[in-house]
Amino acid sequence: MRFGANGVGVLPGIPEDWVFTVNGGAIHRQLVLQNKALLGNVNSNLRHYKRARNIPSDMYI
Numbered sequence: 001m002r003f004g005a006n007g008v009g010v011l012p013g014i015p016e017d018w019v020f021t022v023n024g025g026a027i028h029r030q031l032v033l034q035n036k037a038l039l040g041n042v043n044s045n046l047r048h049y050k051r052a053r054n055i056p057s058d059m060y061i
Contacts, residue, residue: 003036011040014051 003009030036 005034008037
């Protein structure tokens with residue numbers, strides 16, 4: 001996902017699992033220094049809510 005300075009990225013819904021490697025420090029710097037925002041949402045569906053509720057808290061930033 002790419003978005004410019006002052007941009008907002010949105011992660012809609014809950015995807016299936018996939019594995020990848022990221023540089024967390026670089027992402028953090030880009031978000032802060034370029035005034036970016038990254039948002040996630042769960043659609044208003046009870047099944048989605050229940051699935052998100054069961055995600056371990058250590059997965060949240």
